[in-house]
Structure formats: C-alpha cells, structure tokens
Amino acid sequence: MFKNRKTYFTGVEPWGLATADLNNDNFIDIVITNYGSSALNVLLNDGYGNFNRRDTYYIGGTPMSVALADLNNDTFIDIIAANWGDKYVYIFLNKQNGKFQTYQRLTTDSSYATAVTTGDFNRDGKIDIAAVTYDNTLNVFLNQC
Ligand SMILES: [Ca+2]
Ligand SMILES: [Ca+2]
Ligand SMILES: [Ca+2]
Secondary structure, three states: OOOOOOOOOOOOOEEEEEEEOOOOOOOOEEEEEEOOOOEEEEEEOOOOOOOOEEEEEEOOOOEEEEEEEOOOOOOOOEEEEEEOOOOEEEEEEEOOOOOEEEEEEEEOOOOOEEEEEEEOOOOOOOOEEEEEEOOOOEEEEOOOO
C-alpha cells in the first residue's frame, strides 16, 4: 500500500504533529512540535507531497501537543500548541500566507499543559479550545473574538 519512505529533518525531539492546508493552496501541510528545541516547525507542501521548506517558530519551554484550526475566521488555519514547559496554550495566527505570528497565550490552571484540541463547543461559529494538563484537569476556552 505504501511505497517509498522520504525522510526530513525536524527540530530536536519532535513530539506532536498535525496536518492542514496552511497557505490555502489546497495541499496539506504539516506542523510539528519539538520538545527538545522549544519550537514549532511548519513544513509547507510543495504541491508534490514534498516538505523541503521548513519554518521554525520559537515557543520556549517544551511544546508537546498541537492543533490546527481557523480561530479568527479569516479562512486561514492557525496554530494552537500546548506547552509542557509552562502553564500556557500558545496561539499563532496565520499571516494569510502560511507564515505565523505569536498572538496570545492562554493560562491553564496547571504548570504543565500537555495536550490541546479544538472545536466549536457552543456553536456560535467561533472555534474554541480545550486543553488537558498534567494536574488532571481539562481547561476549556470559549472564543470571544
Ligand atoms: Ca498548503
Ligand atoms: Ca485564521
Ligand atoms: Ca464557539
């Protein structure tokens, strides 16, 4: 079913990954969290299933989990990352070209945010965020934007 393996280098100690079309060219791209190098990698698809271009965004700490969703309804997918190294969930907004800028960090009730996901939990058309922590809690953030 699968043929050839292609190998790409990541940052140090990659932990999480997620896929979505980040630059609206209809080709699915990949985002990786790197536990060891405190950074995210964005790998844009060249249109042939190759991921040779890698952008790095420093996040600090030890990012583990990543989710992808359009948080500000501009049709461009944004990045949400949970950071084991501190208590925050980080939001990177898409600059509408597959490049990202730090926008906001959400404070959890724990010192260790471990995993994150998204969904419109109150059906108001704005994507919300849910995160779990190492202290046995689930944190839900309803989108106000
Ligand atoms: Ca793409
Ligand atoms: Ca967006
Ligand atoms: Ca919502």
